[in-house]
Amino acid sequence: MNVIPSSLKQLLALFLFLFAQTLFPSGAAAQAPYAKVLKAKRGAQGKLFKIPGVVASGISLSSTGQAEIKVFVENDRVRGVPQVVDGIRVRQVVSGKFTAYQNRKQAKGGNKGKPGDGGGDDGGGGETVNDNPRTRFERAVPIGVSIGATSPNYCFAGTLGCRLRLFNLNTGTSTYFILSNNHVIADENRAVPDVDLVLQPGSLDNNCELRAEDIIGTLHDYEPIQFNGAPNTIDAAIAITTTAQTGFATPSTIYGAPSSTSQAAAVGLSVKKFGRTTGLTEGVVDAINVDVNVGYDRGSAFFTDQIIIEGRRRRGRKYVTASFSDGGDSGSLIVSSEGNNPVGLLFAGNSSYTIANPIDAVLDRFSDAAAGNIMVVDDGSP
Amino acid sequence: MPLLVTSWWLMMAAHEAEPFEDRCQQVRQLIWKMSGVQAVGMAESGGQPLVKVYFESRESLEAANLAARIQGVRVETVVSDAFRAN
Numbered sequence: 001m002n003v004i005p006s007s008l009k010q011l012l013a014l015f016l017f018l019f020a021q022t023l024f025p026s027g028a029a030a031q032a033p034y035a036k037v038l039k040a041k042r043g044a045q046g047k048l049f050k051i052p053g054v055v056a057s058g059i060s061l062s063s064t065g066q067a068e069i070k071v072f073v074e075n076d077r078v079r080g081v082p083q084v085v086d087g088i089r090v091r092q093v094v095s096g097k098f099t100a101y102q103n104r105k106q107a108k109g110g111n112k113g114k115p116g117d118g119g120g121d122d123g124g125g126g127e128t129v130n131d132n133p134r135t136r137f138e139r140a141v142p143i144g145v146s147i148g149a150t151s152p153n154y155c156f157a158g159t160l161g162c163r164l165r166l167f168n169l170n171t172g173t174s175t176y177f178i179l180s181n182n183h184v185i186a187d188e189n190r191a192v193p194d195v196d197l198v199l200q201p202g203s204l205d206n207n208c209e210l211r212a213e214d215i216i217g218t219l220h221d222y223e224p225i226q227f228n229g230a231p232n233t234i235d236a237a238i239a240i241t242t243t244a245q246t247g248f249a250t251p252s253t254i255y256g257a258p259s260s261t262s263q264a265a266a267v268g269l270s271v272k273k274f275g276r277t278t279g280l281t282e283g284v285v286d287a288i289n290v291d292v293n294v295g296y297d298r299g300s301a302f303f304t305d306q307i308i309i310e311g312r313r314r315r316g317r318k319y320v321t322a323s324f325s326d327g328g329d330s331g332s333l334i335v336s337s338e339g340n341n342p343v344g345l346l347f348a349g350n351s352s353y354t355i356a357n358p359i360d361a362v363l364d365r366f367s368d369a370a371a372g373n374i375m376v377v378d379d380g381s382p
Numbered sequence: 383m384p385l386l387v388t389s390w391w392l393m394m395a396a397h398e399a400e401p402f403e404d405r406c407q408q409v410r411q412l413i414w415k416m417s418g419v420q421a422v423g424m425a426e427s428g429g430q431p432l433v434k435v436y437f438e439s440r441e442s443l444e445a446a447n448l449a450a451r452i453q454g455v456r457v458e459t460v461v462s463d464a465f466r467a468n
Contacts, residue, residue, distance in 0.1 A: 158468075183467045235467065267426045287423030287434040291414060295466040308423055308436070330468035350463035353436065355421075 040086035051080045131251035133159070133276045134205045140247035141200045141216060144254065144274030144332060147180060148202025149219065150210055151191035157202025158184030159276040159331040161345055162258055162377050163248045164238060164363075169372040176378065177238040178217045178246055179362070180331030181347045186222035186237040188298045193219050198239040202276070204328070217241035223365055225296065231304045234357040235294075235347040238366055248380040250274045255340055258333060260379040262359050263341035265307040270337035273346060275329030282337065283309040283324040283354065292355060294348045305361070307344045309334065309354045325354040333359075333377070342377045402431070405453040409433050412449040413457075418442035420462045427458065436462035 081092045130137060133145040134157070147160045161179040168174070178198055182188065185198050198217040203210055222237030249257040254274045263269075269285040290306040311324025325332065325346055334344040334356050344356030359377070367375040410422045410433055418438040425434035433455055435446045443459040450457035 181467070267424070287421075287425040290421050290423030291410065292421035292423075292436075292465055295464060297467075306421075306423070308421060308434075325468055327468050346468065348465045348467045350420075350465050352460075352462055353421075353465070354468075355465055 040088040044082075044085040048081070051078065129251055129253050131253045131279075133251075133274065133279060134201060136201050136206070136214065139216070139245050140243060141245070142247050142249060142251045143258075144250045144276070146201035146205045146276040146328070147178070147185065147216070147331070148199050148204065148206075149185045149187060149191060149196055150199065151187040151196040151219075152203075155204045155208040156184075157204035157276055157328055159329055159346075160200065160246070161331045161333040162342070163241070163243075163246050164366070164375055165260075165378040166366070166373050166375050169374065171372075176241050176243055176246065177220060177366070177375075178241050179236065179238055179333070179345070179377075181235045181345070182222045182225055182237045183235055183296060183347070184237070184331045185219055185239055188296055189222070189224045191219050191222070191237075193221055195219070198241075205276075216245040221366060225298075225301050227296070227299045227301050229302055232301050233303065233305055234345070234362050234365055235301075235303075236345055236357060236362045236365065248378045250280075254280050255335070257340065257379050258335050258377050259339055259341045260376045260381065261341055262363065262377065263336050263339075263343050264360065265343050265356075265358060269343065271309060271334050271343055272337050273325070273329070273332040273334045275325060275332035275346065277326045277328035278323060281311055281322070281324045282313060283311040283334075284319075285343075286310040286353065290355070292348075294355065303355070303357075305358065307334075307356045307358060309344075309356060310352065311354065321352075323351075325349050329354075402455075405455050406431075406433055409449050409453045409455045409457065413446050416442060416445050416449075419446075420465055425458060427456075430456065432456040432458050435459045438462065438464060 078092070081090060083090055135146070137145055141160065143160055143162045145160055146157045148157050158180055164177040164179050166175040166177065178185070180198075185191070185196075187196070196219045197215050198219065199206070199210065199214040200216045201214065206214065217239035220238050220240045223234050225235055226232050255272065265285045265288050267285055267288060270282065271285060272280065272282045274280045285307060287308040290308050291302070291304050292306055292308075293300050293302055309324055311322045312319040313322040326349070330347050332346040333342055334346055335342055342359040344359050345362050346354060346356045348355040363375045363377070367373055406424065413419055413422050413433070413435055419435060419442070420438055421436040423434050425432055433450065435457060437443055437446070437459055438461070440461050443461075446457050446459050
């Protein structure tokens, strides 16, 4: 039953409105302006980008807290940007051109390692251990070292992430695989499973030569990378190998064998990796559940649910920011600093941050639970 | 007066106890559409979860803060180059 007079209701509503404004001075009150600005920006987007020298537009806050459209231009000679669009103020900012994706693999890494640099394998009793990941290793090759594929028509090297073990629960048998990225051993979807081969070292570290004696595996399967804007979750591929060709641990001077027990990334988790270009590095998980665009030779690809890592190194008692990875480290297995638990598969980065696929997503992709096949990171246990 | 009541109702509706994850997701979707955004993820500071945004240019940072204010979600922004496959 409605017993409150209409005028009293309106008075109550007015009171609540004023009270709410004091509680939420910038909350929902800002929502309508933002939507209006977004609509205005989208409406003007086409015209703005026809103006020579306009490189980007966005929505921002003015110094007085008002939403406004911000237009980024190459230099202060750009003319024709309107001052107002649909009643929304437009601010012009000189930003220069934004950096384009660097996609040319053959330009990365730089160091063409000579076959046999450092000599010897990593396990020889009393011999000097070769822990230069860009060199050729005696078989079985350790993990974290230079690999490449026969499919690219250019000189290239990435990293052997780890040895995987596909264990069949029904028969008790195991099959072994090399784990790396699609863009390292499957040439961004262009390689052919059961045809293209994996080489150690990669051709970039071998005078751009493809040699039969360097074969350590055959491409078996890969997750295709979508370049059409559809979301990707992993950049991964596996090649079938043998325990005689591929080992399960890093060179003995590094961290040794990864654990077969994976660990989900958490913000603040300390991690490390051993890779072809920057070797052993340390870092910390900076963000998880990340959406990100990544540049490839074939274009940009959108990834969801990724891990971002920031590199760091110890200086005295403190940690300082440092590089975690660079071109050629793609495919590296990222493990927890304590316990060597697999956390991620490194596949991209920039000058400050590294991006990795969650390792469980990778292992799930290449497992087949229905057939009793479980894929795990091989820790060398029988 | 009806307009006033409607405004009040809309405002209150926007601030109803929406799950934190949903508000984060809305903020992330808004931010992802902004120019210069390289990546958006979840991080934390002082044990409190927050949305972390990696921007190409410092010029874009204010826009993310605006989106965050709308939903009452904390946002941390850092400047970051474009990401590329390694």
